Amino acid sequence: xxxxxxxNHHVILSEAASLELGCNYSYGGxxxxxxxxQYPGQHLQLLLKYFSGDPLVKGIKGFEAEFxxxxxxxxxxxxxxxxxDTAEYFCAVDERDTGRRALTFGSGTRLQVQP
Amino acid sequence: DAGVTQSPTHLIxxxxxxxxxxxxxxxxxxxxxxxxQALGQGPQFIFQYYEEEERQRxxxxxxxxxxxxxxxxxxxxxxALLLGDSALYLCASSYRNTRYQETQYFGPGTRLLVL
Numbered sequence: 001x002x003x004x005x006x007x008n009h010h011v012i013l014s015e016a017a018s019l020e021l022g023c024n025y026s027y028g029g030x031x032x033x034x035x036x037x038q039y040p041g042q043h044l045q046l047l048l049k050y051f052s053g054d055p056l057v058k059g060i061k062g063f064e065a066e067f068x069x070x071x072x073x074x075x076x077x078x079x080x081x082x083x084x085d086t087a088e089y090f091c092a093v094d095e096r097d098t099g100r101r102a103l104t105f106g107s108g109t110r111l112q113v114q115p
Numbered sequence: 116d117a118g119v120t121q122s123p124t125h126l127i128x129x130x131x132x133x134x135x136x137x138x139x140x141x142x143x144x145x146x147x148x149x150x151x152q153a154l155g156q157g158p159q160f161i162f163q164y165y166e167e168e169e170r171q172r173x174x175x176x177x178x179x180x181x182x183x184x185x186x187x188x189x190x191x192x193x194x195a196l197l198l199g200d201s202a203l204y205l206c207a208s209s210y211r212n213t214r215y216q217e218t219q220y221f222g223p224g225t226r227l228l229v230l
Contacts, residue, residue, distance in 0.1 A: 004157075032217075044221040051216040090158070096215045099215055101148070101211075102148065102163060102171050105150075
Protein backbone atom coordinates (compact mmCIF):
# COMPACT_ATOMS: atom_id res chain seq x y z
CA UNK A 1 0.00 0.00 0.00
CA UNK A 2 1.04 3.56 -0.62
CA UNK A 3 2.76 5.33 2.24
CA UNK A 4 3.71 8.94 2.84
CA UNK A 5 6.48 9.94 5.24
CA UNK A 6 6.94 13.26 6.93
CA UNK A 7 10.16 12.91 8.86
CA ASN A 8 9.92 16.18 10.80
CA HIS A 9 7.26 15.68 13.43
CA HIS A 10 7.77 18.93 15.32
CA VAL A 11 9.69 21.95 14.06
CA ILE A 12 10.37 25.09 16.08
CA LEU A 13 11.60 28.19 14.25
CA SER A 14 12.05 31.85 14.98
CA GLU A 15 10.28 34.42 12.84
CA ALA A 16 12.09 35.19 9.56
CA ALA A 17 13.82 31.81 9.54
CA SER A 18 13.57 29.68 6.42
CA LEU A 19 11.42 26.58 6.40
CA GLU A 20 11.71 23.27 4.63
CA LEU A 21 9.41 20.36 5.50
CA GLY A 22 10.14 16.98 4.01
CA CYS A 23 7.63 14.67 2.32
CA ASN A 24 8.42 11.35 0.69
CA TYR A 25 5.99 8.87 -0.83
CA SER A 26 6.31 5.26 -1.88
CA TYR A 27 4.10 4.87 -4.95
CA GLY A 28 6.11 4.37 -8.12
CA GLY A 29 3.51 5.49 -10.65
CA UNK A 30 2.01 8.83 -11.57
CA UNK A 31 0.85 10.85 -8.60
CA UNK A 32 -0.98 14.01 -7.66
CA UNK A 33 0.64 15.79 -4.70
CA UNK A 34 -0.82 18.14 -2.12
CA UNK A 35 0.12 20.08 0.97
CA UNK A 36 -2.64 20.92 3.41
CA UNK A 37 -2.40 23.13 6.49
CA GLN A 38 -4.43 23.06 9.67
CA TYR A 39 -4.22 26.26 11.70
CA PRO A 40 -5.16 26.03 15.39
CA GLY A 41 -8.91 25.65 15.72
CA GLN A 42 -9.47 25.60 11.98
CA HIS A 43 -10.10 22.91 9.40
CA LEU A 44 -7.72 21.48 6.83
CA GLN A 45 -7.02 23.97 4.06
CA LEU A 46 -5.27 23.46 0.75
CA LEU A 47 -1.86 25.13 0.64
CA LEU A 48 -0.74 24.02 -2.80
CA LYS A 49 -0.99 21.15 -5.27
CA TYR A 50 0.91 19.53 -8.10
CA PHE A 51 -0.73 17.70 -10.99
CA SER A 52 1.76 18.01 -13.85
CA GLY A 53 4.11 20.45 -15.55
CA ASP A 54 6.58 22.69 -13.74
CA PRO A 55 7.78 20.72 -10.72
CA LEU A 56 8.10 23.91 -8.68
CA VAL A 57 4.64 24.96 -7.55
CA LYS A 58 3.64 28.06 -5.66
CA GLY A 59 0.83 28.20 -3.17
CA ILE A 60 -0.82 30.63 -0.85
CA LYS A 61 0.95 32.75 1.77
CA GLY A 62 4.37 32.53 0.10
CA PHE A 63 4.72 28.75 0.29
CA GLU A 64 6.19 26.69 -2.52
CA ALA A 65 6.98 23.01 -3.06
CA GLU A 66 9.24 21.12 -5.41
CA PHE A 67 8.40 17.74 -6.89
CA UNK A 68 11.50 15.61 -7.44
CA UNK A 69 10.29 12.44 -9.14
CA UNK A 70 13.59 10.58 -8.83
CA UNK A 71 13.55 11.08 -5.07
CA UNK A 72 9.79 10.50 -4.61
CA UNK A 73 9.75 13.79 -2.75
CA UNK A 74 7.56 16.87 -2.52
CA UNK A 75 9.17 19.17 0.03
CA UNK A 76 7.48 22.33 1.24
CA UNK A 77 9.46 25.56 1.56
CA UNK A 78 9.04 29.13 2.70
CA UNK A 79 11.92 31.61 2.71
CA UNK A 80 10.81 33.54 5.79
CA UNK A 81 8.21 32.24 8.26
CA UNK A 82 5.85 34.36 10.32
CA UNK A 83 4.26 33.70 13.70
CA UNK A 84 0.96 33.20 11.84
CA ASP A 85 2.44 30.16 10.07
CA THR A 86 2.18 28.21 13.32
CA ALA A 87 0.08 25.21 12.31
CA GLU A 88 0.16 21.53 11.42
CA TYR A 89 1.18 20.70 7.87
CA PHE A 90 0.14 17.54 6.04
CA CYS A 91 1.50 16.12 2.81
CA ALA A 92 -0.95 14.01 0.78
CA VAL A 93 -0.64 11.89 -2.35
CA ASP A 94 -3.05 10.11 -4.66
CA GLU A 95 -2.30 7.54 -7.36
CA ARG A 96 -3.42 9.24 -10.55
CA ASP A 97 -2.63 6.42 -12.96
CA THR A 98 -4.70 3.87 -11.03
CA GLY A 99 -7.68 6.19 -10.87
CA ARG A 100 -7.64 5.76 -7.12
CA ARG A 101 -8.99 9.06 -5.94
CA ALA A 102 -8.17 8.48 -2.29
CA LEU A 103 -5.63 10.69 -0.56
CA THR A 104 -2.91 9.07 1.51
CA PHE A 105 -1.66 11.47 4.17
CA GLY A 106 1.56 11.71 6.08
CA SER A 107 1.41 11.91 9.86
CA GLY A 108 1.89 15.67 9.80
CA THR A 109 4.50 18.18 10.95
CA ARG A 110 3.70 20.56 13.74
CA LEU A 111 5.37 23.92 13.08
CA GLN A 112 5.79 26.35 15.94
CA VAL A 113 7.06 29.82 15.04
CA GLN A 114 8.36 31.86 17.93
CA PRO A 115 8.08 35.66 17.74
CA ASP B 116 -20.32 30.27 -1.61
CA ALA B 117 -20.47 27.84 1.30
CA GLY B 118 -17.66 25.41 1.71
CA VAL B 119 -18.00 21.86 2.95
CA THR B 120 -20.25 21.66 5.99
CA GLN B 121 -20.55 18.86 8.53
CA SER B 122 -22.89 18.08 11.38
CA PRO B 123 -22.83 17.66 14.26
CA THR B 124 -19.59 19.29 15.39
CA HIS B 125 -19.22 17.08 18.45
CA LEU B 126 -20.80 13.82 19.52
CA ILE B 127 -20.48 11.56 22.55
CA UNK B 128 -21.61 7.93 22.32
CA UNK B 129 -21.12 4.76 24.31
CA UNK B 130 -19.66 1.48 23.13
CA UNK B 131 -22.02 -0.59 21.03
CA UNK B 132 -24.11 2.34 19.89
CA UNK B 133 -24.54 3.51 16.33
CA UNK B 134 -23.79 6.98 14.95
CA UNK B 135 -24.63 8.94 11.80
CA UNK B 136 -22.56 11.86 10.61
CA UNK B 137 -23.60 14.24 7.85
CA UNK B 138 -21.84 16.20 5.15
CA UNK B 139 -22.85 18.75 2.54
CA UNK B 140 -20.33 19.25 -0.25
CA UNK B 141 -19.04 22.51 -1.63
CA UNK B 142 -21.28 23.99 -4.30
CA UNK B 143 -20.58 22.41 -7.71
CA UNK B 144 -18.92 19.31 -6.28
CA UNK B 145 -20.30 15.84 -6.94
CA UNK B 146 -17.96 13.54 -5.02
CA UNK B 147 -17.71 13.07 -1.27
CA UNK B 148 -14.91 11.31 0.60
CA UNK B 149 -14.74 10.47 4.29
CA UNK B 150 -11.60 10.32 6.42
CA UNK B 151 -10.85 9.39 10.02
CA GLN B 152 -8.21 11.43 11.86
CA ALA B 153 -7.01 9.99 15.15
CA LEU B 154 -5.24 12.29 17.57
CA GLY B 155 -1.72 13.10 16.40
CA GLN B 156 -2.16 11.31 13.07
CA GLY B 157 -2.90 12.25 9.50
CA PRO B 158 -6.35 11.57 8.08
CA GLN B 159 -7.04 8.01 6.88
CA PHE B 160 -9.32 7.35 3.93
CA ILE B 161 -12.55 5.52 4.75
CA PHE B 162 -14.50 5.62 1.47
CA GLN B 163 -15.64 7.79 -1.42
CA TYR B 164 -19.08 8.28 -2.95
CA TYR B 165 -19.93 9.37 -6.46
CA GLU B 166 -23.28 9.10 -8.23
CA GLU B 167 -24.76 7.67 -5.03
CA GLU B 168 -22.43 4.66 -5.08
CA GLU B 169 -19.39 3.74 -3.03
CA ARG B 170 -16.52 3.93 -5.51
CA GLN B 171 -13.43 3.47 -3.36
CA ARG B 172 -12.91 2.03 0.08
CA UNK B 173 -10.02 2.16 2.50
CA UNK B 174 -9.05 -0.41 5.09
CA UNK B 175 -12.04 -0.02 7.37
CA UNK B 176 -14.45 -2.75 8.54
CA UNK B 177 -18.01 -3.15 7.34
CA UNK B 178 -19.21 -1.41 10.50
CA UNK B 179 -18.44 1.75 8.55
CA UNK B 180 -21.00 2.42 5.86
CA UNK B 181 -22.24 5.41 3.97
CA UNK B 182 -24.72 6.89 1.64
CA UNK B 183 -24.86 9.67 -0.91
CA UNK B 184 -28.09 11.44 -1.74
CA UNK B 185 -29.24 12.88 -5.09
CA UNK B 186 -28.24 16.37 -3.91
CA UNK B 187 -24.67 15.02 -3.41
CA UNK B 188 -24.79 15.27 0.37
CA UNK B 189 -23.57 12.24 2.26
CA UNK B 190 -23.83 10.32 5.53
CA UNK B 191 -21.31 8.19 7.34
CA UNK B 192 -22.72 5.49 9.61
CA UNK B 193 -20.73 3.57 12.17
CA UNK B 194 -22.33 0.59 13.92
CA ALA B 195 -21.29 -1.20 17.09
CA LEU B 196 -19.02 1.61 18.20
CA LEU B 197 -15.66 0.76 19.76
CA LEU B 198 -13.50 2.94 21.98
CA GLY B 199 -11.00 3.06 19.10
CA ASP B 200 -13.54 4.78 16.87
CA SER B 201 -13.00 7.98 18.85
CA ALA B 202 -11.56 10.41 16.31
CA LEU B 203 -12.21 13.44 14.15
CA TYR B 204 -14.23 12.44 11.09
CA LEU B 205 -13.57 14.59 8.08
CA CYS B 206 -15.63 14.97 4.96
CA ALA B 207 -14.03 16.19 1.74
CA SER B 208 -15.70 17.10 -1.52
CA SER B 209 -14.38 17.35 -5.05
CA TYR B 210 -15.50 17.60 -8.65
CA ARG B 211 -14.83 14.39 -10.56
CA ASN B 212 -13.00 14.78 -13.87
CA THR B 213 -11.72 12.27 -16.39
CA ARG B 214 -8.14 13.51 -16.16
CA TYR B 215 -7.97 12.34 -12.52
CA GLN B 216 -6.74 15.77 -11.49
CA GLU B 217 -9.06 16.52 -8.62
CA THR B 218 -8.69 18.58 -5.50
CA GLN B 219 -10.44 17.62 -2.28
CA TYR B 220 -11.69 20.37 0.01
CA PHE B 221 -12.29 19.52 3.63
CA GLY B 222 -14.99 20.37 6.10
CA PRO B 223 -14.42 21.22 9.77
CA GLY B 224 -15.05 17.66 10.90
CA THR B 225 -17.15 15.92 13.54
CA ARG B 226 -15.34 14.99 16.73
CA LEU B 227 -16.66 11.67 18.01
CA LEU B 228 -15.92 10.45 21.51
CA VAL B 229 -16.85 6.88 22.39
CA LEU B 230 -17.04 6.09 26.11
